[in-house]
Amino acid sequence: MPVEQTxxxxxxxxxxxxxxxxxxxxxxxxxxxxxxxxxxLDNLQPSGSFKLRGIGHHLxxxxxxxxxxxxxxxxxxxxxxxxxxxxxxxxxxxxxxTVVVPVSTGEAMVAKLRAAGAEEVLRFGVGWREADGYLRxxxxxxxxxELGGVGEAVYVHPFEGVEIWDGHATLVEEVAVQxxxxxxxxxxxxxxxxxxxxxxxxxxxxxxxxALGRDWEGTxxxxxxxxxxxxxxxxxxxxxxxxxxxxxxxxxxLGAATVSRRAFELARKYGGSGxxxxxxxxxxEAAMGCWRFADDERMVVELxxxxxxxxxxxxxxxxxxxxxxxxxxxxVIVVCGGQNVTTGMVEGWxxxxxxxxxxxxxxxxxxGDVPSAVTAVKGA
Amino acid sequence: MTADSMQKxxxxxxxxxxxxxxxxxxxxxxxxLENLQPSGSFKSRGIGYxxxxxxxxxxxxxxxxxxxxxxxxxxxxxxxxxxxxxxxSTVVVPLSTKPMMIVKIKAAGATEVVQYGATWKEAxxxxxxxxxxxxxxxxxxxxxxHPFDDPEVWEGHSTLVDELEQQxxxxxxxxxxxxxxxxxxxxxxxxxxxxxxxxKRKEWKTTxxxxxxxxxxxxxxxxxxxxxxxxxxxxxxxxxxLGATRVSERTFELAQKHRASGKFxxxxxxxxEAAMGCWRFADDERILVELxxxxxxxxxxxxxxxxxxxxxxxxxxxxVIVVCGGQNVTTSMIEGWxxxxxxxxxxxxxxxxxxxxxxxxxxxxxx
Numbered sequence: 127m128p129v130e131q132t133x134x135x136x137x138x139x140x141x142x143x144x145x146x147x148x149x150x151x152x153x154x155x156x157x158x159x160x161x162x163x164x165x166x167l168d169n170l171q172p173s174g175s176f177k178l179r180g181i182g183h184h185l186x187x188x189x190x191x192x193x194x195x196x197x198x199x200x201x202x203x204x205x206x207x208x209x210x211x212x213x214x215x216x217x218x219x220x221x222x223x224t225v226v227v228p229v230s231t232g233e234a235m236v237a238k239l240r241a242a243g244a245e246e247v248l249r250f251g252v253g254w255r256e257a258d259g260y261l262r263x264x265x266x267x268x269x270x271x272e273l274g275g276v277g278e279a280v281y282v283h284p285f286e287g288v289e290i291w292d293g294h295a296t297l298v299e300e301v302a303v304q305x306x307x308x309x310x311x312x313x314x315x316x317x318x319x320x321x322x323x324x325x326x327x328x329x330x331x332x333x334x335x336x337a338l339g340r341d342w343e344g345t346x347x348x349x350x351x352x353x354x355x356x357x358x359x360x361x362x363x364x365x366x367x368x369x370x371x372x373x374x375x376x377x378x379x380l381g382a383a384t385v386s387r388r389a390f391e392l393a394r395k396y397g398g399s400g401x402x403x404x405x406x407x408x409x410x411e412a413a414m415g416c417w418r419f420a421d422d423e424r425m426v427v428e429l430x431x432x433x434x435x436x437x438x439x440x441x442x443x444x445x446x447x448x449x450x451x452x453x454x455x456x457x458v459i460v461v462c463g464g465q466n467v468t469t470g471m472v473e474g475w476x477x478x479x480x481x482x483x484x485x486x487x488x489x490x491x492x493x494g495d496v497p498s499a500v501t502a503v504k505g506a
Numbered sequence: 507m508t509a510d511s512m513q514k515x516x517x518x519x520x521x522x523x524x525x526x527x528x529x530x531x532x533x534x535x536x537x538x539l540e541n542l543q544p545s546g547s548f549k550s551r552g553i554g555y556x557x558x559x560x561x562x563x564x565x566x567x568x569x570x571x572x573x574x575x576x577x578x579x580x581x582x583x584x585x586x587x588x589x590x591x592x593x594x595s596t597v598v599v600p601l602s603t604k605p606m607m608i609v610k611i612k613a614a615g616a617t618e619v620v621q622y623g624a625t626w627k628e629a630x631x632x633x634x635x636x637x638x639x640x641x642x643x644x645x646x647x648x649x650x651x652h653p654f655d656d657p658e659v660w661e662g663h664s665t666l667v668d669e670l671e672q673q674x675x676x677x678x679x680x681x682x683x684x685x686x687x688x689x690x691x692x693x694x695x696x697x698x699x700x701x702x703x704x705x706k707r708k709e710w711k712t713t714x715x716x717x718x719x720x721x722x723x724x725x726x727x728x729x730x731x732x733x734x735x736x737x738x739x740x741x742x743x744x745x746x747x748l749g750a751t752r753v754s755e756r757t758f759e760l761a762q763k764h765r766a767s768g769k770f771x772x773x774x775x776x777x778x779e780a781a782m783g784c785w786r787f788a789d790d791e792r793i794l795v796e797l798x799x800x801x802x803x804x805x806x807x808x809x810x811x812x813x814x815x816x817x818x819x820x821x822x823x824x825x826v827i828v829v830c831g832g833q834n835v836t837t838s839m840i841e842g843w844x845x846x847x848x849x850x851x852x853x854x855x856x857x858x859x860x861x862x863x864x865x866x867x868x869x870x871x872x873x
Contacts, residue, residue: 148542153586154610170520238526420837421836425794469794473838495609495612
């Protein structure tokens, strides 16, 4: 009998395209909010946003499914953070990625896609729809023809898909581990705050909280949208999925006209018990969140992320929760990040919206506690 | 993390590879994000370690009260560490200290912030001669915390190199250490810690430490030129966190020794170059740092790294930049620097070969 002589191949180290991001307690934001604010810094993902988790996991799974992973080429039509995540993840997994973006996409974002290692960045069409149509109808088809069946073109959707949500759920797993490491025990935080655009992050976060079972049963997921992009809040009001006629918020990364069905279902399922709550803030409030966060923590984030941080200021967290917060209560804010921001933009928002909360800023700076109260445009 | 490491007033900071900065520099740029320390700068390590050791030494730790005369990052680190260790801290700062920094020190949990005197010297003397003495007469154990000149502070800073070694290993890099570690030099505390950490690692024999100063605060560069410690007549750089008129003796010794061995190089950049490092870093990585830190990041742009090293860099070369951080910065300051110094390197930012570096597109005269 021939004995099988196959040498034991060491399993290749499975390295995720995303990283474990820090969970840090913010003194300044805690002071402002009146409770313990822990920041989950997903702005530090290599792609600059949380999207690397979901999209990274999706790409990983697509490669695992493919009979010829070495022939896979990824295609994405996002000129935003999903596109960046796709390119970064593809690069980390050693596969090429092509991105088609609308011609309106800024130079800096195109440069970021290139620097991340995109095989090709094409500009086509006035809007995402046209770019996406061109990607699927022309670019991918041509590639498949040219490669004569030896290539495998994989289309990457920016936020829909179970694999994407599974990837985002890793964020909550990490928070649970990190809270233990910080000596905060097994119990989940009082609140997890995250922004909602299409709902991919929210789905992953709720899924992650569910998976932690009893220990996290008392945790409220607070889903935040901007006015003009509030597709989840509107759906909950209407009792069914709705499509916004247009996105009028400047937080373009939250601009999904219809939220994912799964997000709607989860929000409805847990809305009654209070395990999920929603809040809608104005662009001005999101902008305030951005400039105050920049001054208090020296990191620059998009409006889509600033809207979550804005809850720390001016009593907004208590208002959104509909209850008082205790000084010892732990609130985790998902700093989802986003690369479409510069100091120039933040300064513009400060100039435009700096007088928001004047009376709050004045009160805070009188108590002498929150740094950004001092740097407000008309602050004390 | 072990239970032991949870007791420390500093954290293990991430080591991340930057796609944008790597593109700009032409080699692999790894950022050691000390700006994420609880106090906002690397000083949490050295000063945290110093406070921890002082409490362990004290026969009556329940009576210890920490005192600092820094209105900057050392003061913030002292307050954060003291708070973490459950002890009170008092900071005396000169009247010229910015309101934002005073609020930050208060928010960090200082027992008291006292404003006194026109300069640091006066505030420091008042702290030592009046505040600490008064407290001691009331039965407290008052401990004066020096911002950088203390072996315990250096020992604390060297934990950065311990982490770096672990993290490179976790990333699957070899044991031979990075090719270059870039850090800025003010009084020299950070540099001493890093150089000590590098020199004790046998496998890191080809690692070069690149120490950076700004023109007008180049107390180390001048000492090396003179062949002896010198005291600058004044600080003329805007990078105030680097503003030590004289580096520590240990800094001079280490720099001289390793300049000869080839393990140390130094460079002096202008404030304009440091400012460029700040605004480009903000646009490329969305993190705000002080000029004192921007001077390191500036190395990535316009071929400055190769110039400072005196040799070309390889694409696969690993360069670690210590993003030392600092809290004395806002987006308004960064925008101000961008306007004032934005035309620096316009020929570089406009050059075709780096059109795919994002901050080349956001430069005032960018593509």
